[in-house]
Amino acid sequence: MADVTLKSAVFRREREKTWQELDGIVTQIEKRGVRSLTPEQCHRLPLLYRATLSSLSVARSISLDRNVLDYLETLSTRAYFCVHGARGSLFGYLRNFLLVDFPAAVRAARWHLVVAALLLAGGILAGHALVIADSNWYHSIVPEGMAGGRTPDASAEDLSKILYDPPGENEAFLHVFASYLFTHNAGIGILCFGLGFALGIPVFLLMFYNGLMIGAMTGLHASKGLLPDFVGWLFVHGTTELLAVALCAAAGLVLGSAVALPGTHSRLENLRREGRRAARIVIGAVLLFLVAALLEGFARQLVTDMTARYSIGIVAGLLWAAYFGLAGVGRRDG
Known part of the structure; x- marks a missing residue:
């Protein structure tokens, strides 16, 4: 014993x-x-x-x-x-992603997001200035399929009808249109992300060109005296959709900087580490694209009052700012 x-x-x-x-x-x-x-x-x-x-x-x-x-x-x-x-359950994972992982990843990539937003804004200003100076630039910048009848030859009355006419009996078309917008815009965003590894250079070009197209349209409507109307029409979904595009571009720039500036890690190791954060941003951005598609396919045409359109866009922008600024703060930033 x-x-x-x-x-x-x-x-x-x-x-x-x-x-x-x-x-x-x-x-x-x-x-x-x-x-x-x-x-x-x-x-x-x-x-x-x-x-x-x-x-x-x-x-x-x-x-x-x-x-x-x-x-x-x-x-x-x-x-x-x-x-x-x-x-944990699927619901638990989704809740943690939305309340912690996604906003934390966006905050960690805030400077990449600022660069993406500046590129987009620069393109908008350039496109607007070019079309105001010479309307022939519009055809060089905006693809015919995307114009949808909005050309320099269209009258102010025709452009106004596009901005304000209710859907009427074409509500079924809105469902199809929303689905198309989601897949199209999400595809562009993922392309920005996928090309980010090439030192981020394709992301610069894509963001600036997207801005050029938007600027060309604002220039067209400004020349017809419809700039506030067009901005209100765009504002309903634009604050969400452009934010999603910028987030995908920021994720691509995260990959580009991981390759260009590896620091103390090897490029492959740094790309692996930063790629996880970038992937979280893109997954979350796809959800924003879905929200934007619903707003664009439904609310934008169903809401015809200019004040209401601006209000929806401003409220959406404030909600996204509060979400990314406050959600999960102190739990998993960085």
């Missing part, structure tokens, strides 16, 4: 620090969740878990006292659920 007690004391003294460290990490997870762990603790958790399982196996084989066995079995069970247990 004395020999078993001595073996138990020696066994416990040699391994107790490992058990205590694992116990501390498991307790922290149980109280505050896995996201409260530091990178070092995440690395140590599976190592400590395997070491504790090994201790439990040895303790059983040499028949140590029941107290040590009970403690190790309990600790191993608790650690098992931390390492291999249920990871």
Whole structure:
């Protein structure tokens, strides 16, 4: 009996620090969740878990006292659920993504977003100035399919009808149109993201050209005395859609800067690290494209009052600013 007690004391003294460290990490997870762990603790958790399982196996084989066995079995069970247990429901993942991961990734890429927004704004100003100076620029900038009858040859009355006429019996068309807008705009955004690895250069060109097209249209309507009307028509969905485009461009610039400026990491390693954050931004931007498509396909034509259109756009912009500025602050920024 004395020999078993001595073996138990020696066994416990040699391994107790490992058990205590694992116990501390498991307790922290149980109280505050896995996201409260530091990178070092995440690395140590599976190592400590395997070491504790090994201790439990040895303790059983040499028949140590029941107290040590009970403690190790309990600790191993608790650690098992931390390492291999249920990871949460789909709803839980979606909620965490929308309330923490997505806004945190956008805040971390805020300077890339600023650059993307400046490129878009520069294109808008350039396109507007070119069309105001010479309306022939409009045909060079805006594809015929996208113009939809909005050309310099159209009268102010015709352009006004496009901006204000209700859908009437064509409401079914709005459903198809919203679906088309979602897939088209999401495709452009993902293209910006996908080409980002080429040092971000294609992203610069795509954003500036998108701005040119919008600016050409504002210049056209300004020449007909309809600039406030067009901006209001665009504002309903534009604050959301242009934000989504800028987010995709920012994600592409994140990839480009990861390749161009790898820092202390290799380019491949830095691209892997930054690619995760960029992917979160793009996934969230696709959701914004969906919201924008619904606004563009339905609210923009169903709401014909200019004040209401401006109000919808401004409220949407303020809501997005509050969301990205406040959601999940302090939990996972950076």
